[in-house]
Amino acid sequence: MAPKQPLTTMHDVELAALSAAGGRREFGELVRRHSPFVRALLRRMGAPYEVADDIAQDAFMRAYEKCIDYRGQGNFGSWVGRIAARLYLRQIKHEARYTDLEAMSDEDWQSLEIDPIGRFDLDKALRALSESERLCVSLCHGAGLTHEEIGASLNLPLGTVKSHVKRGLAKLRLRLSPSLEQEARLDHV
Numbered sequence: 001m002a003p004k005q006p007l008t009t010m011h012d013v014e015l016a017a018l019s020a021a022g023g024r025r026e027f028g029e030l031v032r033r034h035s036p037f038v039r040a041l042l043r044r045m046g047a048p049y050e051v052a053d054d055i056a057q058d059a060f061m062r063a064y065e066k067c068i069d070y071r072g073q074g075n076f077g078s079w080v081g082r083i084a085a086r087l088y089l090r091q092i093k094h095e096a097r098y099t100d101l102e103a104m105s106d107e108d109w110q111s112l113e114i115d116p117i118g119r120f121d122l123d124k125a126l127r128a129l130s131e132s133e134r135l136c137v138s139l140c141h142g143a144g145l146t147h148e149e150i151g152a153s154l155n156l157p158l159g160t161v162k163s164h165v166k167r168g169l170a171k172l173r174l175r176l177s178p179s180l181e182q183e184a185r186l187d188h189v
Helices: 012-020 024-044 049-065 076-095 106-110 122-127 131-142 147-154 158-176 180-187
Strands: none
Touching (some): 012 024, 024 122, 076 131, 122 131, 122 158
């Protein structure tokens, strides 16, 4: 009898196939590998820590039930991330909390700190975006949803989604690109 292959060396597709056949240990390995990404995605979308944890757990439970649908096209974490993002969007719609907030003032943008060697906190920068910009940027670049999927999920016109993504990315680029002074410091490090 050949020894079993350790779970840590198995590919996500193999683990998903075994999970679909009822393998709880195999699915546990998938959760261990991908839950940090899913929770971080939800937090970047604006979910408080407790909500992100709850939704991530719900997303993994749904993924376990639908493991047979995962075919290995793309990363398993991204697949679960899309499930989690949709669950969070449903919750936002249900709570009727989605509002288009005004852009932050220049003082608010300047309050985002970059450390002396030029590193930045992406989560902090994302929190500085309006809720609509943060959601659209996170869904597009974090969860891998298309603009059309985001529009359908948020019930927004396609052009509005594209504007939110473009404006949000521009603000992030502006905020996160090192100034000339910081670049000079980086050259000397």
